[in-house]
Amino acid sequence: PELTLEFGRIVIYTTSFRVVRTTFERCELVRKIFSNHRVKFLEKNIALDCEYGKDLEERCKRVGEPLSLPVVFIDGHYLGGAEKILDMNESGELQDLLAKIERVQHPHMCQTCGGFAFVPCPMCHGSKLSVFRNCFTDSFKALKCTWCNENGLKPCSSCSQ
Template structure:
C-alpha cells in the first residue's frame, strides 16, 4: 500500500501463487546474507528490508528520497483480466492441473498433468505486465 500511495511502478510477487517466486526470493536473500522473510522489498535489485524497515523509512522520509528515481504511475488501474493478481486460471485445464487425453485406439480417457500451468493451476496474465 505504501508504494501505491507513492504512485511508483512496482512488481508484487506472491510466493503463494507461484513457487518460482519463492525460489527467486531465497536466491536473492542468500546473495545479500539475509534470511528469507515476508514481506521483503528490493529496489533496483538491491535489498532494502522488510515491512518494519519500510514503515520506518516512510515515516522518516528516507523512502521518499529513494523513490525519486523510480518511474511514476500517472493513473493506476487494475487489470480487467486478472483483477491485479497477475495470474489467471489455466485456460487448458481450467485450474484443475490435469488435462484429459483420449487414446486414439480405444474409447478410454487418461488424465495427465497439465503442462501449461504452474503447481496451482495458474498461468501468468497476458493482459498485464505485472
C-alpha cells in the same frame, strides 16, 4: 543477472495467504506504502507461484538475509522488510529513494485478472489436469497440465510486465 533487469524497478515479494495474520498484514502495509507513493512496482506473490518463492530464497541466501515476508528489492538490491520500509517511509528516506522510480499516473485494476496478475489456465481451466485420449483404445488418462503452474494459474497477458 537481475540487477540489469531490475534497474529502476521495485520488486516486492509478498503472500496473500492469511494463515499467519501478521505476515499478511505486513505485506499489505508495504503494498499500501508503495501504492500511496504512486510508484510502479512488481509484486511477486509466492502464494500464487512457487517459482517466486524459490527465487526469493536464492536471493536472500545470496545477500545473507533471513527469509521473512515481505521483502523489497530496488534496482535489484536488497532493501529490507516491512519494518525497514516503514521506518524509511516515516523518516522521509523512502521518498528520496523513489525519486528515480517510474510513477503511476492513473492507478487502475486490470479487467482480466482483477489485479492478481494471474488467471486460470486456459487449457485446463485451473484443474491442473490435461485430459489425454489414447489413440488405440477408448480410455482417457488424466495427465498434469504443462501450461500452468502448481495452482492451475498462468500469468495475466493483459498486465504482465
